Amino acid sequence: MFKKIFAKTDKVFLGITLSLVLIGVVIFISASLGILARNEQKFYGVVFNQILFGVVFGFSALIIMMNVNYMTFKKYAFHIMILALIMTSLVFIPGLSYEHGGARRWLSIGSIQFQPAEFLKIAFVIYFAAWLTWMKNKVHDFKKTLLPFAILVIIIAGILLRQPDTKSLILIVVTGIAMCIVSGIPWKYIGGFLGISLLAFGILAWTVPYLNDRVQTFINPAKDSQGSGWQINQSLNAIGSGEIAGRGLGQSIQKFGSLPEPQGDSIFAVLGEEFGFIGSSLVVILYLLYGLRGLRIASLSQDQFGRLLATGLVILIVSQSFLNIASLLGLFPLTGVPLVFMSHGGTSMMIALAATGIILNISKAQKART
Numbered sequence: 001m002f003k004k005i006f007a008k009t010d011k012v013f014l015g016i017t018l019s020l021v022l023i024g025v026v027i028f029i030s031a032s033l034g035i036l037a038r039n040e041q042k043f044y045g046v047v048f049n050q051i052l053f054g055v056v057f058g059f060s061a062l063i064i065m066m067n068v069n070y071m072t073f074k075k076y077a078f079h080i081m082i083l084a085l086i087m088t089s090l091v092f093i094p095g096l097s098y099e100h101g102g103a104r105r106w107l108s109i110g111s112i113q114f115q116p117a118e119f120l121k122i123a124f125v126i127y128f129a130a131w132l133t134w135m136k137n138k139v140h141d142f143k144k145t146l147l148p149f150a151i152l153v154i155i156i157a158g159i160l161l162r163q164p165d166t167k168s169l170i171l172i173v174v175t176g177i178a179m180c181i182v183s184g185i186p187w188k189y190i191g192g193f194l195g196i197s198l199l200a201f202g203i204l205a206w207t208v209p210y211l212n213d214r215v216q217t218f219i220n221p222a223k224d225s226q227g228s229g230w231q232i233n234q235s236l237n238a239i240g241s242g243e244i245a246g247r248g249l250g251q252s253i254q255k256f257g258s259l260p261e262p263q264g265d266s267i268f269a270v271l272g273e274e275f276g277f278i279g280s281s282l283v284v285i286l287y288l289l290y291g292l293r294g295l296r297i298a299s300l301s302q303d304q305f306g307r308l309l310a311t312g313l314v315i316l317i318v319s320q321s322f323l324n325i326a327s328l329l330g331l332f333p334l335t336g337v338p339l340v341f342m343s344h345g346g347t348s349m350m351i352a353l354a355a356t357g358i359i360l361n362i363s364k365a366q367k368a369r370t
Helices: 011-031 040-066 071-075 077-092 116-134 146-160 166-183 187-207 209-219 230-241 267-300 304-328 346-369
Strands: 097-100 103-109 112-114
Touching: 011 040, 011 267, 011 346, 040 346, 071 077, 071 116, 071 304, 077 097, 077 103, 077 116, 077 146, 116 146, 116 166, 116 304, 116 346, 146 166, 146 187, 166 187, 166 304, 187 209, 230 267, 230 304, 267 304, 267 346, 304 346
Parallel strands: none
Antiparallel strands: 097 103, 103 112
């Protein structure tokens, strides 16, 4: 049965994904033991939701997307983008949204909370891939390619910055630029847009208090070690204490109160403490392999849309993962972005696995043509 379901897919890419999810489940349960020490019922609820929505529903979404012709997304790209923008805007309606830590990023439906920006990022990739394909013979026309991209980013920025959700905006811009490069848009246009983007993010980092605070903490983590620098300092302590081989599975000390969000944004720090440099390096290598294999699938695609779609989805997932890791290693300001396939957030994992299913469908189309 499984052999038939996964026939003609890229088995290497699927295997890398399965490895990341398996490691993610193990380290997630371990990281959540800090919750068990305080509230047993909450612990089982958190683990159950991650397994059900993230793993079970996630792999169901992967199988479904793997068997949906990816060209269907090109046909409905505009509708998907509009739906995503509407859903992301609904967080501003009282009664529909869920607020946490001063941010209004989640929709609440009954007992389920999810972040529509996760869907927005995928929708952006689909729509922009379709747009660049429609304009493939006009890539040198600034008004037909980069200008619409800039306008779309401005619209998205207007929604995300009000939540606020700067990290999702950063990921969308990075992914969009990568797709522009693959589409063949002239470097002078890409360089200009990149410069304007860096200037805009610089102004935001200087003028928005919470962003400025994170930049100052990145520059000098010891300045406020008991306040804004607490998370990065505890993360570095956890990773450093793991040394070469780690303390062992379940043996993390920092997750029991010292490390903020050990099963969420800080899960890589728990991984580093329990599995050390060896385990952390293995996970980094797996993400690199996911990216390289995914880009290989993109490069072998025989049509422009498949190539751009696969590139965008791979860059989105890999850049988010490395943004999380870099933040916890002190190589980039803290962003609060989750580690794909591992951090708490069942709907986030489900969407990431659905995106992986789309990439696998593109690989199936390649083998069907050979």
